Amino acid sequence: MTQTPKAIAYLVPEFPGQTHAFFWREIRALEEAGARVGLFSTRRPAPDACPHDFAPLAVVRTRYLFPPGLRVVARLALRPLRVLRAGAYVLGLSETPLRQRLKLLGLIGSASALGLACRRKGYCHVHIHSCANAAHLGALAHILDRLPYSLTLHGDLPVYGADHRAKMARARFVSVVTRPLAAQIAGLDPHIRAPVIWMGVDVERFCPPEGGRIRPPGAPLDVVTVARLNRTKGHVHLLEALARLKAAGIPFRYRIAGEGPERLAIEARIARLGLENEVHLLGTQSEAQVLALLQSADVLALTSFGAGEAAPVTVMEAMATGLPVIASVIGGTPDMIEDGVDGILVPQQDEAALAAALRRLAEDPALCQRIGAAARRTALTRFDHRTQARALLDELSRPI
Numbered sequence: 136m137t138q139t140p141k142a143i144a145y146l147v148p149e150f151p152g153q154t155h156a157f158f159w160r161e162i163r164a165l166e167e168a169g170a171r172v173g174l175f176s177t178r179r180p181a182p183d184a185c186p187h188d189f190a191p192l193a194v195v196r197t198r199y200l201f202p203p204g205l206r207v208v209a210r211l212a213l214r215p216l217r218v219l220r221a222g223a224y225v226l227g228l229s230e231t232p233l234r235q236r237l238k239l240l241g242l243i244g245s246a247s248a249l250g251l252a253c254r255r256k257g258y259c260h261v262h263i264h265s266c267a268n269a270a271h272l273g274a275l276a277h278i279l280d281r282l283p284y285s286l287t288l289h290g291d292l293p294v295y296g297a298d299h300r301a302k303m304a305r306a307r308f309v310s311v312v313t314r315p316l317a318a319q320i321a322g323l324d325p326h327i328r329a330p331v332i333w334m335g336v337d338v339e340r341f342c343p344p345e346g347g348r349i350r351p352p353g354a355p356l357d358v359v360t361v362a363r364l365n366r367t368k369g370h371v372h373l374l375e376a377l378a379r380l381k382a383a384g385i386p387f388r389y390r391i392a393g394e395g396p397e398r399l400a401i402e403a404r405i406a407r408l409g410l411e412n413e414v415h416l417l418g419t420q421s422e423a424q425v426l427a428l429l430q431s432a433d434v435l436a437l438t439s440f441g442a443g444e445a446a447p448v449t450v451m452e453a454m455a456t457g458l459p460v461i462a463s464v465i466g467g468t469p470d471m472i473e474d475g476v477d478g479i480l481v482p483q484q485d486e487a488a489l490a491a492a493l494r495r496l497a498e499d500p501a502l503c504q505r506i507g508a509a510a511r512r513t514a515l516t517r518f519d520h521r522t523q524a525r526a527l528l529d530e531l532s533r534p535i
Contacts, residue, residue, distance in 0.1 A: 313467025
């Protein structure tokens with residue numbers, strides 16, 4: 136029987152950041168399961184990049200690989216054949232433009248720093264939560280130091296660049312966060328092992344509010360969204376749907392947690408639709424603030440469109456709190472939600488369907504309660520972060 140690795144390097148690019156609460160939960164769950172976890176990242180994020188309470192400790196615990204330092208440069212100078220092999224890997228990336236390949240040569244130093252740190256600290260494997268350039272870092276560390284590595288794919292492959300076969304060829308496995316992503320890996324290369332391991336949520340902390348949710352008939356529907364203010368998150372489509380509710384005389388309140396480049400455009404749309412009294416932009420929120428927001432709401436709406444969305448953690452968090460979710464059909468949301476049972480799915484950018492779903496929940500508080508209770512059951516069964524961390528450890532325990 137293969138033993139679970141006791142010492143694991145865990146790499147997240149620019150850690151910690153605004154969307155990294157899941158990673159911290161997984162790290163703590165891995166440690167609770169008995170693993171010793173060393174944290175690594177590509178480069179240090181901006182000081183205000185992470186509003187969560189765990190940020191100071193995460194920064195202290197993380198080893199940043201860029202810039203690699205003079206000791207690593209000297210180490211590379213003593214290993215010319217391995218450096219040549221690493222350079223051949225980068226220059227042989229046939230799907231990557233030459234100028235970008237030349238830039239990627241700079242990863243060799245960081246890969247050597249990773250390998251050296253793992254040898255010194257006794258980390259026997261590195262798990263990399265990325266299939267972008269950080270995945271090349273894993274391949275290069277394997278070439279330079281025989282360091283075993285694995286990857287997690289968090290969204291559609293085209294979002295993460297090119298040369299995915301090269302990134303994944305030496306990996307022990309590439310975990311994915313939804314079944315549709317597993318199908319993408321199979322289409323790329325059916326020999327790549329691609330287990331589905333959900334991005335979990337702390338279902339003990341993210342729980343329904345005390346006393347449950349009781350919304351009297353006719354009371355305003357309290358809608359929330361937790362997402363960066365990016366165009367592809369579809370905030371404006373939800374605003375248009377809410378404007379239809381207002382025109383129909385259905386009261387509501389809408390709170391948006393998040394910050395981003397589309398703030399001015401969203402503010403302009405709110406003004407144009409005359410929703411200034413109903414819509415509130417909350418800005419960046421900590422994990423504790425997000426929990427309080429979800430527990431105080433009647434419904435979470437996530438109306439993303441396009442590519443890149445996979446298994447939104449905010450959907451799992453909302454479901455864990457017993458909150459009905461209205462989500463667009465994108466990435467893994469059909470994998471997460473059974474339409475009409477533990478959530479409601481709508482076509483992307485379909486404002487009429489959004490308005491109909493919102494009206495349905497606004498006019499039927501009992502339906503909100505039924506869907507919310509089913510969502511909580513789904514979260515307990517499928518999204519517990521400790522269960523998912525053990526699944527990751529099980530994959531690391533499989534014979535090579």
